[in-house]
Amino acid sequence: MISIEPKKLQHMVRDILSTQSIEIGCDTCYAQLDQFVELVLEGKDASVAMPLVSAHLDVCGACREEFEALLFALRSLSQQR
Numbered sequence: 341m342i343s344i345e346p347k348k349l350q351h352m353v354r355d356i357l358s359t360q361s362i363e364i365g366c367d368t369c370y371a372q373l374d375q376f377v378e379l380v381l382e383g384k385d386a387s388v389a390m391p392l393v394s395a396h397l398d399v400c401g402a403c404r405e406e407f408e409a410l411l412f413a414l415r416s417l418s419q420q421r
């Protein structure tokens with residue numbers, strides 16, 4: 341009789357989901373970055389709305405720098421009124 345513990349199964353499913361969802365490249369990330377920054381500026385939870393971009397920013401220093409530069413630029417623009 342085969343029995344898999346529910347906890348083990350949960351781990352397996354989570355592993356499958358996470359390896360699938362983290363796979364976006366810099367090009368895809370960059371293409372969605374301005375949208376991501378806008379969500380952040382609107383005070384929305386960008387990492388929930390765009391988890392793939394968020395995950396990529398966590399692992400990619402180059403895109404993270406790009407994100408912070410863009411965030412900074414847009415933030416200073418929106419303050420100039």
Ligand SMILES: [Zn+2]
Nearest residue numbers: 365366400403
């Ligand atoms: Zn990247």
